[in-house]
Amino acid sequence: MTDEREMPPPTNPMAVARELAPAWHHPETGLLTRRYWRGTWMRWEGSYWREMDDQEVRAALYKKLEHAEYVAGVDKHGQPIIKPWSPTKRKISDLMEAISAVTHLRPSLDAPQWITRDGLSRDSGTSNAHGDESPIVACTNGLLRVADRELLPLTPGFFNLVSVPFDYDPEATAPTWEKFLAGVWPDSPESIAALQEWFGYVLSGRTDQQKILLIVGPTRSGKGTIARILTNLVGKGNMAGPTLAGLATNFGLAPLLGKSLAVISDARLAGKDGHQVVERLLTISGEDTIDVDRKFREAWTGKMPTRLMILSNELPNFGDASGVIARRFIVLNMTVSWLGKEDTALTEKLAAEMPGILNWALDGLARLERQGHITEPPGSAEAVTTMQDTASPTSAFVRECCDKGPTCEVTVDELWEAWKEWADDQGVRNGTKAMFGRNLQSVVPQVKRTRPRDDSGKQIPTYSGITLKSTARNDKSPDSTRLSGYGSGLSRAETGLSPLQPQHSQHPKCTGCGFPFEPLTPDQTMHPGCDAA
DSSP: OOSTTBOOOTTOHHHHHHHHGGGGBOTTTOOBSEEEETTEEEEEOSSSEEEEOHHHHHHHHHHHHTTOEEEEEEOTTSOEEEEEOOOOHHHHHHHHHHHHHHTEEOTTOOSSEEBOTTSOBSSSTTOOTTSOOOOEEEETTEEEETTTTEEEOOOTTEEOSOOOSSOOOTTOOOHHHHHHHHHHSTTOHHHHHHHHHHHHHHHHTOOTTOOEEEEEOOTTSSHHHHHHHHHHHHOGGGEEOOOHHHHTSTTTTGGGTTOSEEEEOOOOOOGGGHHHHHHHHHHHHTTOEEEEEETTEEEEEEEOOOEEEEEESSOOOOOOTTOGGGGGEEEEEOOOOOTTOOOTTHHHHHHTTHHHHHHHHHHHHHHHHHHSSOOOOTTHHHHHHHHHHHHOHHHHHHHHHEEEEEEEEEEHHHHHHHHHHHHHHHTOOOOOHHHHHHHHHHHOTTOEEEOOBOTTSOBOOEEEEEEEOHHHHTTOOTTOOOOOSTTOSOOTTTTTOOOOOGGGGGSOBOTTTOOBOOOSSTTOOSOTTOOOO
């Protein structure tokens, strides 16, 4: 059509969509700069793709078609009948449906990735146009290939959600930033290396490490400064700031969509929300597909590209029977506080070094590429174990008191009695036998419950795949766990004691072996033959 105001009729929305399509193509590459992906409108902003709100798309179409006309037929004289297009809610809705078909990008595509005109991958994974697997970091002056620091032209053919909001300068340095980090971790270069790799990891758009960064330290120790610098590095539009409790709500994940980084600055968690929060943290960090409810919009389905970073004054307590969530964390411990000695101009000084901080982060990403994992600082493993034990006392019990293996086995009652005494010693609720069995199999999935028969033919409930440690059986646990007499390997008949009845588990215990017994006389305190020493 020669007059750009002329459009196909509203009854043919697909034709209208194709008439509008030339305006959505990049003038040099011919690639679409608007895509419909996983129920969301995406628009290329010159260096990255940004999510568009439905209302933003509607407003643009209303303005485009406000004065448009279409040919409704011919009159009796053979002259065309021109009518106004007159956009309405129904017409625009039909048109948006048609546009989504024209600009469709396959939902299985995960950013960052190269794409072609039809929305298919150009190469596997996140490989670039040269076919290698080096990460690409988008800057305002080009697409930086990390392997050789080559700057490629910006193009909508690279589907990325993150862009550094400044130019790449290969000569830039960050002396103030490096001095700040040396003050935060004066005796832990491994912590600085881990943070450097984490910065590069976030910039790359990768999620394959399946880790969450946890920074723990006192007030005014630098946690907020680190979070602000990382936010400046990825751009404020690519960062979300949820709370742990907020993640458990119906729409709690919606603000994370399209965000490369989520900084949780307060790790406090209400007990009633613990299970769902843990579930969502595991899903996001584990690259699992998830349905995300959005207000007044259809649910979004896919793998969330968000990397999680938690700041806290103390180790958080996650209620997770399996203890799996604790193993997702890289923990950076801070011990230095500048309370009362803060440099109020520090953030401004660091902001001037952003190109240098980018180079610092790229060095961390290159090291991560070489070693294949984020550096584990000293103390991180211990902190993870502490969180695991806090979240799952059963995990601590198994680690301290049990051996695992295909040839190991122990009776259900024997392990249950050992658990009860350990829990009592640790001040932990022992719960029920069924709950203990469930938690045990969450911690040690290979454990099976069987019912072998003894010499008399009686079935004995037994756990296979686990047994009590010999040190625990001998009341000499290296972890100071006292299993008083349980699992001693001797029956009560062999000790010369009368059979122990279930109700006697609460009776006074022998001061020699610690085993409950039936008092033979009111003042008896020790089994006959027991050596208190």
